[in-house]
Each structure stands twice: as C-alpha cells, then as structure tokens.
Amino acid sequence: MGALAPQIDESYLLDLARRLVEIPSVSGAEQPLIDSLEQEFRAFGFHCRRFPIEPGRDNLLVSREPLGTSGSRRAQPRGEHVEAGLSKEGRVLCLNAHADTVPPTGRAQARAQIRDGCLYGLGSCDDKGPLAAMVAALLALKDSHLEGRLDLLVTLEEETLGRGAREVIARGYKCDWAIVAEPTALQIVPAHAGLAFLSLHAVGRACHGATPEKGENAIEKLFYFVQVLRTEVSGKMEPHPLIGPPSLNLGVLRGGDAPNRVAERAEALVDIRVIPPFTTADVVQLVERSLARSEWRGISYELQKAGEALSTPTDGLLVATLKEAAAAVTGSSPSIAGLRAWTEAESFQTGLGIEAVVFGPGSVEHAHTQGEFVPLDELAAAARIYAGCALRLLG
Numbered sequence: 001m002g003a004l005a006p007q008i009d010e011s012y013l014l015d016l017a018r019r020l021v022e023i024p025s026v027s028g029a030e031q032p033l034i035d036s037l038e039q040e041f042r043a044f045g046f047h048c049r050r051f052p053i054e055p056g057r058d059n060l061l062v063s064r065e066p067l068g069t070s071g072s073r074r075a076q077p078r079g080e081h082v083e084a085g086l087s088k089e090g091r092v093l094c095l096n097a098h099a100d101t102v103p104p105t106g107r108a109q110a111r112a113q114i115r116d117g118c119l120y121g122l123g124s125c126d127d128k129g130p131l132a133a134m135v136a137a138l139l140a141l142k143d144s145h146l147e148g149r150l151d152l153l154v155t156l157e158e159e160t161l162g163r164g165a166r167e168v169i170a171r172g173y174k175c176d177w178a179i180v181a182e183p184t185a186l187q188i189v190p191a192h193a194g195l196a197f198l199s200l201h202a203v204g205r206a207c208h209g210a211t212p213e214k215g216e217n218a219i220e221k222l223f224y225f226v227q228v229l230r231t232e233v234s235g236k237m238e239p240h241p242l243i244g245p246p247s248l249n250l251g252v253l254r255g256g257d258a259p260n261r262v263a264e265r266a267e268a269l270v271d272i273r274v275i276p277p278f279t280t281a282d283v284v285q286l287v288e289r290s291l292a293r294s295e296w297r298g299i300s301y302e303l304q305k306a307g308e309a310l311s312t313p314t315d316g317l318l319v320a321t322l323k324e325a326a327a328a329v330t331g332s333s334p335s336i337a338g339l340r341a342w343t344e345a346e347s348f349q350t351g352l353g354i355e356a357v358v359f360g361p362g363s364v365e366h367a368h369t370q371g372e373f374v375p376l377d378e379l380a381a382a383a384r385i386y387a388g389c390a391l392r393l394l395g
C-alpha cells in the first residue's frame with residue numbers, strides 16, 4: 001500500500017493554495033497566476049509549455065518529461081499544431097484545473113484566510129484549492145517511477161468561454177485519461193449536463209393597447225413559445241440516473257415600450273441543460289422543428305453558447321482506479337455523482353474520445369459565493385487521491 005500512497009507535503013500544499021488565492025485571476029486576467037505557477041514549476045525542475053489562446057495569454061502545460069521541442073513562449077499561430085502531449089512515454093494522464101475565477105462578489109476578495117480548518121477566499125474551492133492539490137500531487141511523484149507521463153494542464157477562461165482545454169487539444173495535445181479538478185466534495189463525477197444558451201427574437205404587430213386583438217403581441221408569443229419549448233425538451237430527453245432531468249430557464253424576457261401599445265418586438269434568453277445522449281445539435285434541431293409551425297412565424301433564434309454533456313462509463317478503468325485511490329485515502333468508497341454544470345472534462349471527451357471525470361475538494365454550493373471556502377482535510381485528501389490514481393494508472 002505504501003508504494004501506492006505517496007507522501008504529500010501538506011504545509012506546502014496549504015501555503016500554495018493560499019498564495020494562489022491571493023493572486024487575483026478573474027477570467028481574462030489570469031496571466032500573473034500562470035507566470036507565478038510556471039516559475040514555481042521550473043524551480044522544481046519540471047518542464048513547462050505554454051499554449052497561447054491569444055498573444056500574452058497562455059494556458060500552461062506542466063510535466064516531469066520534456067514537452068515538445070522548445071517550450072517556447074512565442075505565440076503559436078492559430079491552427080498550427082504543436083508536438084506536445086504525444087504519448088511517446090506510454091500512456092498519459094492529464095490533470096486539469098482552471099486558473100480563472102468569477103469576479104468578486106460581496107466580501108469574497110482575493111484574500112486568503114484560514115479558520116476553522118478551512119481556507120476562505122475567492123477561488124478557494126473553484127478552482128485554486130483543487131489546482132494546488134494537483135500541483136502537490138505532481139510534486140509528490142517527482143521522483144517516482146512512472147511508465148507513462150503525468151501532465152498538469154492549467155487553463156484560462158473556464159468560467160466564461162470554456163475554451164482553454166478545447167484550444168490546447170485543437171493544437172495537437174493528446175492524453176489517454178483526464179481528471180478535471182472542480183469542487184465535487186470528493187465525489188467522482190463521470191457525467192454532467194451539457195448546455196445550450198439560446199437567444200430568441202420575436203416580431204409581432206403593433207397596434208393600440210385598447211384593441212390588442214387587432215395586433216400580435218411579440219412578448220406573449222415569445223413567452224408561449226418558450227413554454228412549448230420547455231415541454232418539448234422535457235418530453236424528448238430522458239432523465240439521467242446521475243444528472244436528473246433536463247431543464248430550461250427563461251433568464252431574460254424583454255420587449256415592448258408602452259402599456260398602451262401592443263409589443264412589436266421581444267427578446268428572450270434561455271438556458272437549456274442537455275441530458276446525454278442528447279447533444280446541443282439535437283436541441284437546435286428541436287428548436288428548428290418547433291419553429292417550423294405556422295403559429296410561431298416571426299420568431300427566430302441564435303445559439304449563443306454550447307457545451308456538450310459528459311458521459312464517461314462508470315465501469316471504465318478511470319472511474320475504477322480513481323475509486324480505488326480514493327478508498328485507500330479516505331477508508332470508504334467514494335460516491336459517484338452527476339453535475340448539472342458544464343466542465344472542461346467534456347472538452348477532453350469530445351476532443352479526444354477518452355475517459356474523463358471531474359473530481360476535487362470543496363463543494364460546488366460554495367463556489368461563486370461570497371463565503372467561498374475549501375476544507376483543508378479535503379484538500380490534502382484530494383492531493384493524495386490524485387497522486388494515488390496517477391501511480392495506479394501509470395506505475
């Protein structure tokens with residue numbers, strides 16, 4: 001068992017988590033955190049490679065083994081594939097965490113505070129504590145014999161565009177398994193919902209508010225269409241045992257300009273959570289089929305944002321190995337859960353066709369809140385579990 005339970009430097013882990021929280025890294029302004037991590041890893045003798053998403057803004061890939069040819073900081077032109085990540089050393093396990101946070105709200109500032117066995121501060125559980133746990137796992141295995149390669153990929157813009165891992169994969173990065181760090185309270189998450197954000201526009205016919213029957217109210221038409229869409233969505237997608245049923249949220253509805261005029265125009269913004277095996281392309285098809293009916297003439301749509309669902313087999317090697325590694329650390333088998341939120345695990349699954357899971361310390365209920373925190377015992381356990389899982393898969 002000793003060989004499969006590497007030692008974690010807990011005081012380093014806590015110190016790093018605290019330092020990461022204190023470097024502000026709201027989406028779009030993550031570079032100081034990336035620079036500081038790269039410096040840290042280079043000092044430990046790790047290899048680093050940057051994958052720019054635009055000049056001066058880089059995802060960071062870290063490994064014990066050399067990555068590609070130069071580790072160049074030079075921006076790669078879009079579409080040029082780099083050699084990093086090809087599995088020359090055997091199989092590759094990628095640990096992934098995101099560098100960015102949502103903007104501060106209320107008291108949640110980039111100031112770390114430790115009390116009652118927890119680390120508080122913006123990003124403490126989403127995603128800097130989990131990121132620090134992955135760094136500590138990498139360091140714990142620095143001198144271990146591994147047959148394959150263990151990587152850490154730190155991504156940008158997860159909270160906004162979610163394009164970090166997607167772009168790194170588009171530039172040629174490959175791995176065989178991915179563990180994505182998000183606050184799951186140490187539950188293994190092999191499945192999550194996808195999302196489709198739609199913007200809907202309706203055009204009606206204005207007339208005097210005293211005779212609304214002579215016009216066509218764009219607000220009402222759009223509102224009723226959204227109800228029809230909701231029924232279609234829940235009728236077509238079966239509830240998933242881990243994720244639950246699909247959902248539709250009407251987040252914004254606006255239109256019209258006066259109480260005594262029938263509204264000529266309206267706009268709605270809708271968030272649909274997609275249940276696998278349904279895809280966002282299926283949602284688009286469903287919207288188009290519904291809109292083809294004559295009563296909805298005058299309504300048009302635009303898909304503003306799309307992310308697919310995650311569906312990794314629960315009886316596959318990655319889930320089994322992570323389960324074993326978690327049980328060895330905590331003494332009991334971890335629960336398997338689903339998430340309704342999208343994560344970058346999907347980018348690995350869709351982009352590479354590999355098994356990917358979400359797993360990390362802290363609770364998603366505390367993420368994006370002003371009282372965000374991560375329990376220190378979960379932080380240390382997560383680091384041990386990441387390292388134990390890597391040893392079992394690659395050792």
Ligand SMILES: [Zn+2]
Nearest residue numbers: 098126127182
């Ligand atoms: Zn997150």
